[in-house]
Amino acid sequence: MALKTEHMVLNMGPQHPSTHGVLRLELEIEGELVKKVTPHLGYLHRCFEKHAEAMQYNQVVPYTDRLDYLAAIGNNFGYALAVEKLLGIEVPERVEYIRVIMAELQRIASHLVAIGSNGADIGALTPFLYLFRDREHILSIIEETCGARMLYNYIWIGGLSHDIHPDFVRKTKEFCNYFKPTIVELDNLLSYNKIFIERTANIGVLPVDTAINFGSSGPTLRGSGIKFDLRRDDPYSIYDRFDFEIPVGKGLMGIVGDCWDRYYVRIREMEQSLRIIEQAIDHIPEGDVQSAIPKRIKPPKGTVYKRVENPRGELGYFIISDGTVNPFRVKVRAPSFVNLEVLGELCKGYLVADVIAILGSIDIVLGEVDR
Amino acid sequence: MGLLDKEFSDGNIVIAKVDDLFNWARLSSVWQLGFGLACCAIEMMATSMSHYDFDRFGVIPRNTPRQADAIIISGTVTLKMALRIKRLYEQMPEPKYIISMGSCANCGGPYWEHGYHVLKGIDRVIPVDVYVPGCPPRPEALLEGLLKLQGKIRNESLRKKSA
Numbered sequence: 001m002a003l004k005t006e007h008m009v010l011n012m013g014p015q016h017p018s019t020h021g022v023l024r025l026e027l028e029i030e031g032e033l034v035k036k037v038t039p040h041l042g043y044l045h046r047c048f049e050k051h052a053e054a055m056q057y058n059q060v061v062p063y064t065d066r067l068d069y070l071a072a073i074g075n076n077f078g079y080a081l082a083v084e085k086l087l088g089i090e091v092p093e094r095v096e097y098i099r100v101i102m103a104e105l106q107r108i109a110s111h112l113v114a115i116g117s118n119g120a121d122i123g124a125l126t127p128f129l130y131l132f133r134d135r136e137h138i139l140s141i142i143e144e145t146c147g148a149r150m151l152y153n154y155i156w157i158g159g160l161s162h163d164i165h166p167d168f169v170r171k172t173k174e175f176c177n178y179f180k181p182t183i184v185e186l187d188n189l190l191s192y193n194k195i196f197i198e199r200t201a202n203i204g205v206l207p208v209d210t211a212i213n214f215g216s217s218g219p220t221l222r223g224s225g226i227k228f229d230l231r232r233d234d235p236y237s238i239y240d241r242f243d244f245e246i247p248v249g250k251g252l253m254g255i256v257g258d259c260w261d262r263y264y265v266r267i268r269e270m271e272q273s274l275r276i277i278e279q280a281i282d283h284i285p286e287g288d289v290q291s292a293i294p295k296r297i298k299p300p301k302g303t304v305y306k307r308v309e310n311p312r313g314e315l316g317y318f319i320i321s322d323g324t325v326n327p328f329r330v331k332v333r334a335p336s337f338v339n340l341e342v343l344g345e346l347c348k349g350y351l352v353a354d355v356i357a358i359l360g361s362i363d364i365v366l367g368e369v370d371r
Numbered sequence: 372m373g374l375l376d377k378e379f380s381d382g383n384i385v386i387a388k389v390d391d392l393f394n395w396a397r398l399s400s401v402w403q404l405g406f407g408l409a410c411c412a413i414e415m416m417a418t419s420m421s422h423y424d425f426d427r428f429g430v431i432p433r434n435t436p437r438q439a440d441a442i443i444i445s446g447t448v449t450l451k452m453a454l455r456i457k458r459l460y461e462q463m464p465e466p467k468y469i470i471s472m473g474s475c476a477n478c479g480g481p482y483w484e485h486g487y488h489v490l491k492g493i494d495r496v497i498p499v500d501v502y503v504p505g506c507p508p509r510p511e512a513l514l515e516g517l518l519k520l521q522g523k524i525r526n527e528s529l530r531k532k533s534a
């Protein structure tokens with residue numbers, strides 16, 4: 001006798017603890033098998049583009065903080081680079097070095113939350129506690145310099161809001177030494193954990209061509225085995241001076257491009273970020289971080305697109321200037337939004353419980369999806 | 372329990388006012404609805420984690436409103452989300468408390484002027500007990516907000532107010 005199961009629609013979210021914010025997923029399921037996933041957005045639409053139209057160029061910086069709130073410095077960085085390109089100004093060497101170090105510190109902090117919540121969603125709560133402990137180290141380093149814990153408003157157009165704290169170099173080096181053994185600890189605690197592998201390996205496999213067709217970027221793309229990183233392929237700021245590798249998914253535990261690969265890419269990326277920090281931290285030149293900040297920001301008419309590698313992927317700013325002090329339009333190409341679109345392809349044919357693991361491995365931030 | 376075991380070796384009686392007993396029990400186990408909205412949710416998570424440890428005040432996240440005593444509105448409330456929050460609030464059993472965390476939930480925050488899709492303060496939808504300012508508030512500020520809420524619970528009375 002054939003088992004007859006009923007086709008039903010299940011709502012997940014927006015107050016579901018595993019949807020990483022206020023995302024609503026409409027699951028069409030047959031028994032426990034997922035047939036279709038439709039994400040419903042807009043529960044955190046905070047009108048970024050409207051604000052960008054109403055504000056002056058430098059006033060938009062705090063709003064970029066609140067796009068991807070786990071990687072605020074990365075967002076500032078991209079916006080500042082875009083406006084600087086529009087204005088045609090060069091920033092001092094010191095500023096470039098500090099920006100890169102801060103962005104890499106932020107990348108580690110962001111990946112820590114991504115990895116932790118990926119584990120916590122599928123039942124491993126202990127690593128979450130460990131990772132937030134490590135994240136506090138980074139937050140206190142950045143806080144000492146710019147006074148905020150999460151949303152910094154640190155990278156301004158043409159410079160920085162504050163020079164680094166006298167203890168910054170020492171503390172960053174201390175953190176690098178502290179954090180290297182912690183990655184090994186994390187590997188033993190979570191990466192090679194039998195239960196974690198069972199939940200993530202061979203689940204949510206993203207083939208290379210699907211990843212490219214959907215325009216995925218960041219760890220989601222690299223998990224499928226493509227070496228694409230804007231820090232190397234379209235170098236901005238001073239990233240071309242540093243030596244680092246681009247970790248990609250190799251299918252160590254299953255098929256290339258599964259959840260475990262996407263997870264593992266993040267861990268290896270943290271090591272590479274540490275490498276960049278260690279290369280840069282001893283060579284910060286002297287100088288004034290605010291010398292290149294323009295008194296009045298009034299770019300000529302024109303358009304600009306600048307993209308940077310944020311922890312979640314390619315973050316792009318498309319700015320149209322009409323020659324006034326306000327931007328005519330600021331369009332954000334948000335990596336989380338683009339990566340989220342592939343979710344429907346990934347979840348087909350897997351179980352409801354796997355949707356959680358897949359969503360965690362894509363690592364979206366709703367502030368950036370809805371903007 | 373070591374101390375209490377020695378204190379009450381053979382079945383004893385503790386005399387307390389009903390109000391004091393109930394308030395003491397309520398304020399020491401404020402179970403919050405595990406529910407994050409935006410940026411502030413990350414700080415709320417950081418508060419729950421080992422560095423600040425919300426658990427020591429008896430705050431444990433629960434995943435369903437039916438088991439929750441308090442709800443922390445952690446982040447920007449959009450018009451689309453406001454109805455959901457109202458429903459969640461109505462699903463919570465009495466007594467229920469609300470902490471409004473961060474400028475967005477207090478008054479719209481940085482989105483107060485041009486945010487056409489942002490609710491200008493959660494108190495337009497549900498009653499708020501404690502407001503925690505900041506964008507986002509530091510974990511210490513959230514802890515202070517919780518202590519304020521506990522102070523408020525401590526002074527509650529079960530008696531019906533005379534007309």
